[in-house]
Amino acid sequence: MLKRGRRGFLKDLAMMGAGVAAGSQLTGCRTFFAPGAKGSAIMGAHYAPLDKVRIGIIGVGARGGGAVHRLINVPGAEIVAISDLYSDRAENHAKWLQSKGRPMPKLYAGTPDAWKGLCDSDEVNLVYITTPWKLHTPMALYAMRAGKHAVSEVPIAVTIDECWELVETAEKEQRHCMMLENCCYGESEMFALMLCRNGVLGELVHGEGAYLHNLADYKMSRTGYQGMWRLEFSKEHDGNPYPTHGLGPICQYMNINRGDKMDYLVSVSSGQFGLTEFARDHFGAEDERTRWEYKLGDQNTTVIRTNRGRTIMVQHNTTNERPYSRINLIQGTKGILSDYPLRVALAPNSHSWMKDEDLAQLMKKYCHPLWDKSGEMAKKVGGHGGMDFLMDLRLCHCLTNGLPLDIDVYDSVLWSSLVPLTERSVLKRGQSVDVPDFTRGAWRTAKPLGIVGV
């Protein structure tokens, strides 16, 4: 257990004054500027521009394989190394890269620890993690300690100790640590962000986000997730194990960690019905998947209250029959945006949703610069309608230009901390649970994320 005698905000401020441009000889990523010495808060940190983003990707299953296909379209990026538990997966992706005229990446595959060689390699300057949830933090920590910037699929952490260790390690090593929350780059989400930033919705009051996606068949399949890792997690945990797709964009609308912070949450889960029913219907009563016990309730609902008095509702359901939705709702004093399908209602006509043609005009007026400039290319490359490509594009743009990343370590762990915190509340019959302030007070003065471009 890590000691939690946290450096206080005042101490952080003192250190910020003392620390300047602490040089690191590692991987050519010399610290260019950071707002503090090693070990102090790194909000807004930016490091020396990378001449090229030399990516080592760990885990080339469904998601990592998609990343390989996307990243070859990103200017300034090159995949120089691939790791996977299975050698054939790594080899197949390497061959595919070669078939596209790209240099052969180095392979680190075939054993559970082979990925460490990728992190240690001098050829890599960004470790891109697309493995099962429980491996995200250990891999990101190892990568940062080896001097690499680390980015990881969602959620980046599954315990509160992991969250703190990521913060402390990113601060100590002065490395970027970003969770790859692609939904922050969705077309509707970035349109909503524009409405919020331009005051169109007035003062923000309430948000709703979710991951409502029936994955029962994929979770139960022996050939879906490697080793059925997602089903294993459902056996071990209740609460919301996958909160960040709905939550991340709402936090950006509301400037959470940048002027406001989460104060406390309450979380309640339904019982578990769907997984057992699915297994019985498809595999029979004797199959082990029918007899296993699953702790994860089918439907989890969480409500967060922020220090400024806003509320955020987050839901999770990956088990029951229903259409996909992340809800993506933001309510302000002057209007509301609600997705699935996308609708907007604004004062003084807020008693009904806008007509399609008015909505189209509003979307044109408040199109986010990232979508305006690169949306067409993003749709062509694909990845959840283009948002995955825009995320990679923006990430590599920031790294090659020495800019801060849009999602820093504090955002990454805060959004992920709902995994353990919701479970804690559920197990206490929905009692309120305090949300840790991973910024240790820096949220009060941190500047909101700007309207960014490439």
Ligand SMILES: NC(=O)c1ccc[n+]([C@@H]2O[C@H](COP(=O)([O-])OP(=O)(O)OC[C@H]3O[C@@H](n4cnc5c(N)ncnc54)[C@H](O)[C@@H]3O)[C@@H](O)[C@H]2O)c1
């Ligand atoms: N952001 C999104 O939209 C999105 C979509 C799908 C999945 N994901 C996330 O991506 C991650 C991967 O999901 P997936 O669907 O690709 O799962 P998957 O099971 O298809 O792939 C995981 C890969 O990791 C590899 N792996 C496991 N242990 C390893 C080790 N020790 N060393 C190297 N490789 C190892 C496996 O062999 C497999 O190829 C998860 O965190 C998931 O939540 C995100």
